[in-house]
Amino acid sequence: MTKPTHLWRASALALALALPGLAAAQAPAGKAPEAKAAETPAPAPIAPDTVVAKVNGQPITGGDLAVASDDPALSLPGVDDAQKQGLLVDYLVDLKVGAQAAEAAKVAETPDFKRKLNYFRDKLLLDEYLEREARKAATPEAARAVYDQSVKLMKPEEEVHARHILVDNEAEAKKIAARIKGGEDFGKVAAETSKDPGSKTEGGDLGWFTKERMVKEFADAAFKLPVGQVSDPIKTQFGWHVIKVEEKRVKPLPTFDELKEQIDQHLIRKAQQDLILKLRQEAKIERTAAAPPSPSEQKPEAAEPKKP
Structure with a gap:
């Protein structure tokens, strides 16, 4: 059986976080949820030496609270600062109670x-x-x-600002290219026909990009195309594209x-x-025969010479 090393975490902190969800689950069916109360104002800082609680006479201070607040395991996303401070005090009380019990049980005296x-x-x-x-x-x-x-x-990198329309076949791409070259607005045609959900609502606009960001066929066509011109259909793994280059520049x-x-x-x-x-170079470090070899000290085996 695995040793329950983390049972102590089920403290007032964990219980307090669970209670709001439990209360919501037990609310009568059909009852509208109450409006969320306004967030409590952030509490004033507590001086490190100020005692916030005592457990069997042992103090818990503002400094202890600050250390707990910095613990990543107790980040408590979604809990405002005032609530968090109160929960952390409860947590530190549980911690102190448990530590006192462990001291009494002489846990601190064990070699482990x-x-x-x-x-x-x-x-x-x-x-x-x-x-x-x-x-x-x-x-x-x-x-x-x-x-x-x-x-x-x-190194200076060229960037292109381009739009595109993506469709499934070459015949459809040719019709779209002809419409745009005939004077129709690229953005409107893109919104009407493009299969690319990421750019369709933006009139096919892809923003600025460097050559390596796009698949080779698309990049080659976009970077060769003069500004303002519309390409013939270009095939990539995603389908058929019609491209219009809006601007070119050296990447800032x-x-x-x-x-x-x-x-x-x-x-x-x-x-x-x-x-x-x-620090390692200045220290006297001795590894005994019982220590496993350090990876940094292991030498790769020499490769066998190739046979003629």
Whole structure:
């Protein structure tokens, strides 16, 4: 039988979240649901040392509440801040009650618990240390330098802004191409005849795209077609297309602001990796004979020479 390691999660928090659904399920049939009450105003911040509850004399503080609020497992989407704070206090009370019972049962004295405690302490220490140190690397100057270097490496790409009409067969595509070349509005014909649900309501408009975003036959035709002209029918795996090119341009380079968050994450990850490598190099690490081999230390087997 699997050990129920997560039974403690069925606390006041879980029960409180379940109650609204339970109440709705038990409502009399045919009764109209009541109007949703206005959201409770966000609660004022609680100072870290402020006691919000006591369990057998042991305090639960605003600081404890803040730590629980940051726990991804307790994100509680759809619950407003005031309700969440109240639910978290109930959760921390259950946590404290359970922890006190576990202490009384001497759970903390077992070798297994001590190993787990040491592991999670080391993990939490490392996470906090890496986050603190790595954020020092994500300076505005470093981010700007990465952006400038990245922009230099970006190759200019041509983009096309085009419309298309998709149909099932060549004969129908030829008729549509003739209508448009005869003066009918492309957007109106697209709305009337196109089988592409994604662009039909937009008059066949596909927006701007680079060549690699489209299947080869479509891309080749669209990028060769002069601006303002309508193509003959083009066959792809999706059917038959009639294409009109509206505009062409060189794809604009992304701005610094558009890439800043991505660059910051890159700088943080790189700083963390570099820091771990530095710490390993400076540490005295001894792997005993009982340790499994590290993948980084395993050498690939030499390939046998080809027989003549």
